[in-house]
Amino acid sequence: MTGLTANGVAHAPSRTVRTIILGLIGVIFAVPIVAMIEFTLRAGLVGGYNVDRWVALFQSGFTGVYRPVLVALGNSVALAVGTVLIVLLLLVPTMLLVHIRFPRLRRVLEFTCILPITIPAIVLVVGLAPVYAIVARMLGSGVWTLAFAYGITVLPFAYRAIQSNLDGVDVKTLTEAARTLGAGWGRVLLWVLVPNLRRGILAGAFIVVAVVLGEFTIASLLNRVNLQTALVVVSKVDPYTAVILSLLALAFAFLLLLVIGRLGAPRTRTSRRRTNVKGQA
Amino acid sequence: MNSQKLKVQQPTAPTRPGTVVEFVGVVKEFSGMRALDGFNLSLHAGECVALLGPSGSGKTTALRVLAGLESTDAGSITIDGIDVSALATSKRDMGMVFQSYSLFPHLSAGENVEFGLRMRKIKPAERRRRAAASLAMVGLDDHFDRFAHQLSGGQQQRVALARALVTEPRVLLLDEPLSALDAKVRVQLRDEIRRIQTELGITTLFVTHDQDEALAIADRVAVMRAGNIEQVGTPEELYSRPATPFIADFVGLSNRIDGLVRSAWAEVYGTSLALIDPSTPDGPVTVSIRPEDIEFAAEGLAATVVASSFLGSLRRTTVRLGDGTILFLQHGVRVHPRAGESVYVIFTGAPVSTEPVGPASVAQQQY
Numbered sequence: 288m289t290g291l292t293a294n295g296v297a298h299a300p301s302r303t304v305r306t307i308i309l310g311l312i313g314v315i316f317a318v319p320i321v322a323m324i325e326f327t328l329r330a331g332l333v334g335g336y337n338v339d340r341w342v343a344l345f346q347s348g349f350t351g352v353y354r355p356v357l358v359a360l361g362n363s364v365a366l367a368v369g370t371v372l373i374v375l376l377l378l379v380p381t382m383l384l385v386h387i388r389f390p391r392l393r394r395v396l397e398f399t400c401i402l403p404i405t406i407p408a409i410v411l412v413v414g415l416a417p418v419y420a421i422v423a424r425m426l427g428s429g430v431w432t433l434a435f436a437y438g439i440t441v442l443p444f445a446y447r448a449i450q451s452n453l454d455g456v457d458v459k460t461l462t463e464a465a466r467t468l469g470a471g472w473g474r475v476l477l478w479v480l481v482p483n484l485r486r487g488i489l490a491g492a493f494i495v496v497a498v499v500l501g502e503f504t505i506a507s508l509l510n511r512v513n514l515q516t517a518l519v520v521v522s523k524v525d526p527y528t529a530v531i532l533s534l535l536a537l538a539f540a541f542l543l544l545l546v547i548g549r550l551g552a553p554r555t556r557t558s559r560r561r562t563n564v565k566g567q568a
Numbered sequence: 569m570n571s572q573k574l575k576v577q578q579p580t581a582p583t584r585p586g587t588v589v590e591f592v593g594v595v596k597e598f599s600g601m602r603a604l605d606g607f608n609l610s611l612h613a614g615e616c617v618a619l620l621g622p623s624g625s626g627k628t629t630a631l632r633v634l635a636g637l638e639s640t641d642a643g644s645i646t647i648d649g650i651d652v653s654a655l656a657t658s659k660r661d662m663g664m665v666f667q668s669y670s671l672f673p674h675l676s677a678g679e680n681v682e683f684g685l686r687m688r689k690i691k692p693a694e695r696r697r698r699a700a701a702s703l704a705m706v707g708l709d710d711h712f713d714r715f716a717h718q719l720s721g722g723q724q725q726r727v728a729l730a731r732a733l734v735t736e737p738r739v740l741l742l743d744e745p746l747s748a749l750d751a752k753v754r755v756q757l758r759d760e761i762r763r764i765q766t767e768l769g770i771t772t773l774f775v776t777h778d779q780d781e782a783l784a785i786a787d788r789v790a791v792m793r794a795g796n797i798e799q800v801g802t803p804e805e806l807y808s809r810p811a812t813p814f815i816a817d818f819v820g821l822s823n824r825i826d827g828l829v830r831s832a833w834a835e836v837y838g839t840s841l842a843l844i845d846p847s848t849p850d851g852p853v854t855v856s857i858r859p860e861d862i863e864f865a866a867e868g869l870a871a872t873v874v875a876s877s878f879l880g881s882l883r884r885t886t887v888r889l890g891d892g893t894i895l896f897l898q899h900g901v902r903v904h905p906r907a908g909e910s911v912y913v914i915f916t917g918a919p920v921s922t923e924p925v926g927p928a929s930v931a932q933q934q935y
Contacts, residue, residue, distance in 0.1 A: 457668060463637050464670040464728075466657040468735065469687035478683075482674040 320537070327531045340527050356532050359517030360539070362430045366513060367499040367543075369434030371492050374445045377438070379488060382449055383480060386458055400446035403439050408504035411440070419509055430511050440505070441498050445491035452487025493544055500540045586614030587648050587738040587771045589634065594643035596629050603629040605795035606643065611739075614769040616762070617800075618782035621792030622818070627775045630792070631741050634773060636660050647738060658687075663732030663770075667744040669724045671716040677703065677727045678712035684735040702734035703727070705764060722753040729761065733768065740765065740772040746781060758785055779819050783807070791815050808920060809844055816856035816921040823862065823895050826925070827855045834922060837869055837889075839915045843922065853922040859884065859898035861917025864905070868914035871895070873905040887913060 300308070328336040344353065378400075385392045403411070415436055422432050458480065465479045481488065503515035514536055522529030589611040596604040603626045611617050619627040632638040634645055636657035644651050652660055663684075671680050681699035690698070703709050706726040716724055725745050732740060742761065746754040762785045765772050776782050782789045783803040790800040791814075799811040810816035813824070827836040832846035834855050841855075871887035874894070878901060885897045885905050897913065905911060 456673075457670070460666050460668050460670045461672060463635075463657075464664070464666060464672070464731075465683070466637070467635055467660075467662050467664040467741075468684035468731070469658045469661075470683075471656075471658050474687065479672055483672070485674075 323530050356517045359512050359514045363500050363514035366434050367496045370437040370499050371495050373438035400442040404443040412508040433511050436505050437499050441495045444494040448491035449487040452484050456483050586769050588613050590646045592644050595641045597641050602795050611771050615787045616765050616772040618774045618786035618789045620782040620789050625792040626795040627792045631775045635662050661738045663737035664741040665728045665732050665745040673716050676713050681731045681734050702730040706730045721749050740770045742774040810921045813921050813923040821859050822856035824854050827853050829853050842918050848922050852925050855919035856921045857919050859896040862897045863916050865912050865914040868912040871913050873909045876905050
């Protein structure tokens with residue numbers, strides 16, 4: 288199957304091809320997770336499997352050495368929320384302002400936002416360390432201050448997600464229409480632009496949450512505790528439990544993204560089917 | 569579209585006494601280029617004025633500065649005598665329909681129409697009633713819950729019109745609202761806009777580059793060129809007495825032929841034609857003659873038919889004179905000249921405009 292018609296135009300793959308592609312990708316994703324589960328179920332050197340470690344972890348109520356993991360999870364969630372807020376309150380309005388009022392600055396903004404992806408985290412930390420010395424003096428050394436650094440590291444991902452949505456919406460005309468109808472800038476933003484950029488903003492938020500929950504280098508090098516650094520600490524003591532906790536963290540992140548997706552889903556009050564409007568004026 | 573239904577419907581948005589709009593010496597520059605160069609225009613109460621001009625003539629800029637979407641660099645814009653130049657767009661109380669489809673995609677047609685009322689904090693029940701009435705005015709009362717992607721282009725522009733009118737704005741601004749539509753829908757909607765505008769008596773500024781549209785819809789047409797108005801007048805005035813050859817050429821078709829003015833008469837290929845403006849100074853000129861003012865005859869100027877096109881209610885024929893000059897004629901469809909046929913043509917109407925030619929052009933005169 289070539290996937291191309293006679294005149295070279297690509298058409299949608301058949302159901303079988305789709306199933307095979309999805310199946311392959313599913314296997315690629317599933318293998319490490321299944322391997323992790325298998326690892327946590329191993330019954331030591333004698334062979335065989337049991338759920339002892341899972342039971343022990345839940346019976347202990349995540350106390351003792353595992354307690355910091357829960358705290359760290361809380362930190363990471365708080366950081367994710369903080370970083371999403373930075374993106375929503377700083378990046379989105381900036382992008383809209385540039386798009387509507389200063390289109391010439393678009394290239395500059397794009398370059399600035401994409402830049403962090405080209406800088407390795409370790410290099411970033413070298414620059415961030417003295418900055419954080421000042422941040423600590425001004426705002427204390429709370430874990431939440433990491434959100435500033437994460438706000439920078441997530442820029443490329445959030446920017447791309449929002450920009451692709453922005454390109455598909457005639458923001459200028461919608462803004463002008465709303466303004467002629469009596470809407471001030473605040474209402475234009477909240478009542479017209481945000482609802483129409485919901486998909487991009489949501490996708491950006493997804494990526495931000497995923498990146499922040501998985502971040503290790505910056506937190507570790509700046510001596511802050513987040514989920515990943517805590518997992519590393521646990522894995523040095525008990526590798527089996529560390530993997531269980533990793534699996535739980537994965538499940539948690541999955542659920543979190545599911546919830547965000549649900550909250551941001553478009554209203555389903557009308558049918559999405561396209562009506563036949565041909566021939567109507 | 570349900571055009572029969574539309575004809576019996578009455579406009580439901582209450583009428584406001586028309587508003588007077590005045591542009592005085594408005595200047596607008598875009599990075600050193602003057603889009604408006606001391607622009608002056610008055611819109612009388614309840615009148616529909618069409619701004620007509622080629623692209624880049626500044627017509628859309630004029631409309632946008634009135635809407636407040638662009639600031640002015642100099643001059644003033646007054647609405648009922650009050651200067652609004654510094655007023656924010658949202659406070660100007662204008663209704664505007666854009667060239668590109670501008671319905672909010674996340675709202676239904678009804679909610680789109682309600683938007684302006686929500687901004688004015690009108691209660692929900694009242695909002696819904698007025699939005700429904702406004703949609704009924706444009707013949708889309710049964711499309712309240714449809715979203716933009718479920719409407720055709722013409723329907724979207726109708727909803728946009730209902731949305732612009734529901735707040736009873738002081739001025740209606742139409743920025744080439746028909747240019748994205750196909751020919752038939754364009755004419756239908758054009759007539760409908762005119763009907764609604766007349767019935768509501770709302771002062772309207774209509775921007776277009778399509779002369780047919782401008783002539784059909786407006787009480788007065790202002791033809792723009794290089795940031796200023798070249799001529800403003802009724803469609804009839806513009807067509808029959810264009811102030812400049814540019815207007816004669818831009819509004820309607822015209823043949824540009826070399827001639828000679830002698831005491832208020834123009835001599836063109838041996839025919840003396842009375843001039844509309846008797847004060848035209850004597851000398852060599854280029855005259856503009858409408859294609860309907862040249863006819864086939866049993867004798868006259870010998871010419872050869874180049875092409876003839878059928879335009880529905882009339883036919884336009886191109887002929888070449890012996891000296892190579894090309895002329896357009898417009899005539900009834902019953903006459904059907906064939907390409908290559910030898911014919912005679914005569915001038916039957918007066919030139920609509922004359923333009924003196926310089927010495928360089930005199931040398932090239934063909935008689």
